[in-house]
Amino acid sequence: MKFVDEVRIFVKAGDGGNGAVAFRREKFIERGGPSGGDGGNGGSVIFVADPQLTTLLDFRYQQHHRARSGENGMGSDCNGRASEDLILKVPVGTLIRDANSDELLADLSAPEQRFVAAQGGRGGLGNMNFATSTRQTPRFAQDGTKGEERTLILELKLLADVGLLGFPNAGKSTFISRVSRARPKIADYPFTTLVPNLGMVQYKDNLSFVMADIPGLIEGASEGVGLGHQFLRHVERCKVLIHLIDLGAEGEGREPLKDFDILNRELGKYSAELAKKPQVAAPNKIDLTEARARLEGFTAAMRKRGIAVFPVSTATGEGLQALMDVTAEVLFTGRTDKLRVEPPAKPAKKAAPVKKATVAKAPARKAAAKKAPVRKAPAKKAAIKKAAIKKAAVKKGATKKAAAKKVPARKKAAAAPKPPARRGAKPAAKKVARAKGRRS
Structure with missing residues (x-):
């Protein structure tokens, strides 16, 4: 058997029958009134998933499927006969799409699953349904509606585990x-x-x-x-x-x-x-x-x-x-x-120690950078101390000068220290005695 998994078909539901316009004209029935019956409903097109089918071959050679229309209404209050639905069997796993919009309409993935692809038309009402107390002889009836029609694409996806x-x-x-x-x-x-x-x-x-x-x-x-x-x-x-x-x-x-x-x-x-x-x-x-x-x-x-x-x-x-x-x-x-299995362990690369050394140096540099400000702090303190000492020395010098101005000249002379004696220099008394001896 040839395997077919995609076909394009046309489906048309049956039209509804028209209502009848009739009156009772029997003997001994005076003013019988309207007696037109209703029209029958048209048949619908229904797809059913059949587990016995495995291909869409039947739809390859017959691409047009039409359901029958309903019968028209008749006199004597007789309604028209409704048509049977058209059953189309397809394999389980068939997808039904609209050929114009490519919309997925149904996925028949379960056995005996049904889908109404085209709804049949509704039958019209006869004139007997329009009789009232003021309108006792209606001479009109309702027409049946048209059945749906559409072009479909059937796509088969086999159901396998x-x-x-x-x-x-x-x-x-x-x-x-x-x-x-x-x-x-x-x-x-x-x-x-x-x-x-x-x-x-x-x-x-x-x-x-x-x-x-x-x-x-x-x-x-x-x-x-x-x-x-x-x-x-x-x-x-x-x-x-x-x-x-x-x-x-x-x-x-x-x-x-x-x-x-x-x-x-x-x-x-x-x-x-x-x-x-x-x-x-x-x-x-x-x-x-x-x-x-x-x-x-x-x-x-x-x-x-x-x-x-x-x-x-x-x-x-x-x-x-x-x-x-x-x-x-x-x-x-x-x-x-x-x-899944665990992949084998990868061997260590030679460049790994170099990366470790570079990684180790980086923290050392960071540590040095962090310690640098700590060393600068004592230097700043020493500078502050030196500045304080200089200020103290300047103050002392100023006080000494002020004291020197207040002391009199005599006291300065007395207080002035004697110059140190030179080496080899003789006392002044000896020099005077020698000078006197030479004169005599």
């Missing part, structure tokens, strides 16, 4: 065929899966969940490259994403870590909420020799980012049980502890 992501030929179809009863087409060339596939996974303790196999994405998928982003809408409803990384990929520029980064970048471009969903990294094809050699380097690179890795082999079944266990834990409990 777990979504499988990965580059083309990464092993997604093989994975879902091993864990569920889904049997998608499997081949050894890219883009084997052209439509999403759903599978019911029976887990332990009578627990089960739905898994969706999304067609392969490549770089530029959010801009329409490859299969484009037309299938990314089916991942938006998933609670957990399993990212299968192809360790055995061959070709120019294909590396496991690079593929992981490219796909996550495309998810972020399409929707920021989609990029935040819990994601389980599962490198695939570890049964191959070259893939086993790449596993150690890929695991070390992911560990540096703090992301846990769950290697598997979809061909042999190795590691599938551990992957399903961690997926079920995230899905049913919401715990994501096992998806």
Whole structure:
């Protein structure tokens, strides 16, 4: 069956029937009066979510849907028949938008959920409803109203709990065929899966969940490259994403870590909420020799980012049980502890001691700057003391001068100190005696 997940359709509700204008003209009934009946209501267009459907294929080939109009009123007080509603069954998870305004009208995410897309017209009243005591023969009736009509866009988003992501030929179809009863087409060339596939996974303790196999994405998928982003809408409803990384990929520029980064970048471009969903990294094809050699380097690179890795082999079944266990834990409990690991400790850098020395010098300079004002304080005090001593000396000199002015000249002479005697000088008496002897 062809998978169709987006269609454009036109719906038209039925018109209401017109009221009738009639009078009773029977024998033995005098002045029978008005007897026109009311018109019937038109049918509405109603969408119902059906869990048995998985595609919008029926709406691809029949794009116009019209409900029947109500019957007109008749005489003898007979009302027209109302038309039945037009029921359109769509898959669970269908979004209904208005084609003109792009407004989201309904999200049919639950089985048997209903939405009235176009309301049917109301039937008109017959002339018997307008008879009064003063107007006993009304010769008019009311027309029925028109039914609603609009152009809609139906968009299908599959309801799945777990979504499988990965580059083309990464092993997604093989994975879902091993864990569920889904049997998608499997081949050894890219883009084997052209439509999403759903599978019911029976887990332990009578627990089960739905898994969706999304067609392969490549770089530029959010801009329409490859299969484009037309299938990314089916991942938006998933609670957990399993990212299968192809360790055995061959070709120019294909590396496991690079593929992981490219796909996550495309998810972020399409929707920021989609990029935040819990994601389980599962490198695939570890049964191959070259893939086993790449596993150690890929695991070390992911560990540096703090992301846990769950290697598997979809061909042999190795590691599938551990992957399903961690997926079920995230899905049913919401715990994501096992998806993260502690990154390895970073080695100490050589430039660290230099930074410490510079950091140590800075406080020393600050301390010296703080102590500098303390040393200046004694200098200021010493200057103050010297100034005080000078002032005292000046005062003493002034007092001495004043005292010297008051003392008389004689006392000054008496008080004047004698000049010290020179060395080798003889007393004055001896000099006088010698002088007298020479004269005699």
